[in-house]
Amino acid sequence: MSTPRHSAHAATSTEDTTRWWATAVSDIEPGVIRLRGYPVEQLIGSVSLVDTIWLMLRGDLPTTTQRELLEAALVAAVDHGPQAPSIAAARMAATCGVGLNSAVATGVNLLGDVHGGAGQQCLALLDRLAGHDAVPLEETVAAELADHRARGEHVPGFGHRFHPVDPRRDPLVAAVRAAADAGHVTGRHLAAALELERQLAAGRNRPVPMNIDGATAIVYGELGFDPELSRGLFCLSRSVGILAHAWEERSGGRRIKGPLPPPLLPDYDGPEARDLPSGRMAP
């Protein structure tokens, strides 16, 4: 069909459309795949998956310290069991007749502002605290906590619904401390997080210790990742657990798995049974 509106496009060239999709990440041509400039055939067998993650997100290969810290954070967050809605949803998806890709996507999609965003929010907070030079850290932290209390908000990255102490905290804190002691990272995000933890504990019966979101936020902050991208890293990490659970469920062979074992049914607490008004009934 002739579409005369195309006269409006006269000034547009083919180059405009290839430029619209331009990227600095990878260069793909016939027989050529380069990631951030490196030929993929040189990367295979030479660099690790975590090296490659860093390369793709940051533009060049990491130092040893950078790789080790990133690796520790990614390993730490791979799983937290089927009680997490992301894991449960992926397991249910795996019984519904979709590919494993869609089961993994289902889980990752649930890592939203509340389920997956605490690390991002904690890193934004640590970035603010770590950026203050003139004011003593103790005062900056106190002011932030006062702000949070005034708004009635939890401090992201601290406290956990059922872990009194999160077992992932100590090894991550220790790894960052060692890197800071060696002069490989500044240690400013670590200092800010520890001061937050100290002040949150003061005067309480039950402390509010750093959780996995806080501990990984330290790592990502020391490594210079943007807070939003730290959520992306969490997605890569948790995808491992999501896949393992989806696969376990898939292997089990259950079909259309709901949240409750049959014959259990959800309660109903809506309107009593009623008839359609006679005026609405079809004749």
Next chain:
Amino acid sequence: MSTPRHSAHAATSTEDTTRWWATAVSDIEPGVIRLRGYPVEQLIGSVSLVDTIWLMLRGDLPTTTQRELLEAALVAAVDHGPQAPSIAAARMAATCGVGLNSAVATGVNLLGDVHGGAGQQCLALLDRLAGHDAVPLEETVAAELADHRARGEHVPGFGHRFHPVDPRRDPLVAAVRAAADAGHVTGRHLAAALELERQLAAGRNRPVPMNIDGATAIVYGELGFDPELSRGLFCLSRSVGILAHAWEERSGGRRIKGPLPPPLLPDYDGPEARDLPSGRMAP
């Protein structure tokens, strides 16, 4: 509201509901996170991300060869540029006001039977070929190819839309060959794939060389992964590229990015403009 149907549930115990969600992947209790039995605090800093992927999917830590081969395959497949619909969709999602998690999920969701499934199908084929003992491989392969030709089907894992030679083939084949020579893997999947490649090339002007799906299928087959799970591994790998592209697009700040640069509009080839029949028009 009283719900008398619950009498039907009398025989159901609380244990039934916790058992419904039972898992052998991870044990999460207050203060405790164990992955396949190992305390997470021992894993952090000691094992690599690829070790952890293997642990979560296979139940224990890999040998050095297993880790190296898995790492090579995961590195090889991280990206193939924005021309791939999975990457393009994730980049568009990143401009629509959803979290990076949803952008990554969008991309992974597209790695379906056609876009992400060739490796899975190739591995199923290699499993069949590698499992034949009595018949010479040459004959088994010839029979499979005859079957494919009779059905008019492409052989999954061979040929590429624009790479005359896929640069990822040689390093992956070399890595498996080295492992087979050292006796760490059997080399049967490698032999089957090479024989497929040889017979596919015979009598053609343009060979049909192994592509990334074929090359990674060799690796995953030699490592004993289920074909379906090999698609899951591809999802983990490609998630890296998906995230890198989504983040690049997000950083660029474009909003509601469509496939064509404005002012270009898609062609319309449907019915001519027409008025609603007068009988359908509201008064």
Next chain:
Amino acid sequence: MSTPRHSAHAATSTEDTTRWWATAVSDIEPGVIRLRGYPVEQLIGSVSLVDTIWLMLRGDLPTTTQRELLEAALVAAVDHGPQAPSIAAARMAATCGVGLNSAVATGVNLLGDVHGGAGQQCLALLDRLAGHDAVPLEETVAAELADHRARGEHVPGFGHRFHPVDPRRDPLVAAVRAAADAGHVTGRHLAAALELERQLAAGRNRPVPMNIDGATAIVYGELGFDPELSRGLFCLSRSVGILAHAWEERSGGRRIKGPLPPPLLPDYDGPEARDLPSGRMAP
């Protein structure tokens, strides 16, 4: 950066890119939106949502019978409660800090081959049965059922996990019968489904009555929809229930809702707690 590979694109014109995205569904130009040729401003207020669904999928407006049958099928399938994984996953998503759009997408994504595909498979079966002219229906059905039994497969669209009689069967069957009696549809899909039901019941203590997938497959078949598209229609219908449930959960304000109420935790049935081999421990 100068990219010399673009010489390869010399033969590509801007028109190629607008044609790549060509559509016969809608024509969008500045100030103009036409759906299948009709100006949107004429449709608003004049035609119903179900008219519009038909228009968009079939290319023109439906007759009264077509609209009424489609409407009945779409109303029938809107919900089946939180025990369905699609509904449960959407409800969980709504507590994770994603938009309602992502909660709805999560639910729809789960309507896969097993959870949402029985209607599609049933319609494919009814299409086969309804297409036979020479052979009596009774024999064709008997042969299909014998095939299913030989393969050990359920007949899609018949039987239900807990409804002894599906309350949606009778009104949908009645609506199709009335349309067939009036000569508005052929009634061949209806006849095939009823014969399937009759033969499935023969010689059993417990009949295997038609379920919602079977009953809607009759409607979609009589209306001439492709089996695959019937799954799409189911997605539109069930989206209503998915949204209602996601919104109820969102309004309730729960955060990060898992499948089990705290403090319940999933059972763990994996390896006993164990230490990392000393050779794998970081120094």
Next chain:
Amino acid sequence: MSTPRHSAHAATSTEDTTRWWATAVSDIEPGVIRLRGYPVEQLIGSVSLVDTIWLMLRGDLPTTTQRELLEAALVAAVDHGPQAPSIAAARMAATCGVGLNSAVATGVNLLGDVHGGAGQQCLALLDRLAGHDAVPLEETVAAELADHRARGEHVPGFGHRFHPVDPRRDPLVAAVRAAADAGHVTGRHLAAALELERQLAAGRNRPVPMNIDGATAIVYGELGFDPELSRGLFCLSRSVGILAHAWEERSGGRRIKGPLPPPLLPDYDGPEARDLPSGRMAP
């Protein structure tokens, strides 16, 4: 495996788990499906799809005016062509070997804060403006616009990237005006939107007319929908267009459709080709 942590669950009953999934939307028991109390068999054939949408979201059936206004808004927003990323992504998904459900989910997932959220934001604004009683509307609107200008923000629901006048505005405004004149709705949201439009146009060469997000926000506001739920309604509406486009693409049979027609490739503007540092190369 014996899991002693279960002693912690002693106080939890089976009823806790069925209550955890309680709903007021639908009551599903063997042989029974009631939506908001109405037996589904009474609804089928008697009420329309839009009636059912209202029933599911609001708890009872709509009045005639409510149904007509909701129907008009849902019809208005079904499609805006493949230039929209939600439509383009769904079309690409349909070529990747996933079910139509996943293609639809892909599109809906992209209706985020930016792509699908303008209506929600506009309704929140209209709710604020319509809620002011003492102050004249003219002043309230002026204050809001001054706020937006001070923050450098667009007013959601007004202006369009390429429609100088949105053809969907007039019929929706007319429908609400008629309902307000008949006393069926208050007309306060309409008045607020028109005053916004008037003040936005004042002193400009090119007016900033109401777009589809603004026009539907009026409808949803007059009908008493929560702003967040209005995005849910948009998802139901746009799902129709998403499905129609996904199905058109699926029917066309293309495989792995990227954003650019082959042989076009995205531009690359990253680092020059380079070799891996020799220290990183595998031996």
